[in-house]
Amino acid sequence: MKLLALEFSTETASLALLEAGVVVASLPVDAGHRRSQGVFDAVEVLLKGAGWVLADVGAFAVGRGPGSYTGLRVSLTAANGWALPANKPVWTVSSGAALAAEIFAEKPEISRAVVWGDARRGTIWAGLFERHARQVEEWKLLPAEARGMEWPAAHWVEAGRAPKAEWVGRLFFAGGPSEELQPIYLHPAVIAAPRFDAEGKPLA
Structure with missing residues (x-):
């Protein structure tokens, strides 16, 4: 095909x-x-x-x-x-799975990788993946300064990778099933800026 x-x-x-x-x-x-x-x-x-x-x-x-x-x-x-x-x-x-797959191909020594990106307003989105680009935790919104603190044992993808x-x-x-035919969009709403606790975890 x-x-x-x-x-x-x-x-x-x-x-x-x-x-x-x-x-x-x-x-x-x-x-x-x-x-x-x-x-x-x-x-x-x-x-x-x-x-x-x-x-x-x-x-x-x-x-x-x-x-x-x-x-x-x-x-x-x-x-x-x-x-x-x-x-x-x-x-x-x-798109995070695609980047994770590339990172795992480059770095056979790592077993877990964190894919992340700019979510604006001082926040980042991040997701944890295992080999074969399998996502093991849901996407999270974190304060930008928390980069590297969540999932500290995993390899955080270098800044600028796309x-x-x-x-x-x-x-x-x-192989594998298709996901939804909708964008994953984690940008926080303007009227509801995210709040975080002392450990950098989003508050409900």
């Missing part, structure tokens, strides 16, 4: 084409192409470079965050728009 993977959860967005689990081509997507028409233009460039056309693609895999709501909404909407006419599948996975579309695609071919 030929697959188009999209990962737009961060400013470092990307696209990838995979066939039978092998990466055929990938393309970073700059900020100017992260909105609706820009996504279509970038995909056209990627397909042309690989000698494919959109009709060749049999399925779509999308990273669903956490991260930029605009980027996630655009990528999910685009994938659904391409898939609908021919009833092709759209498969989603958390998930890649090719790893979203690899997880598709690794």
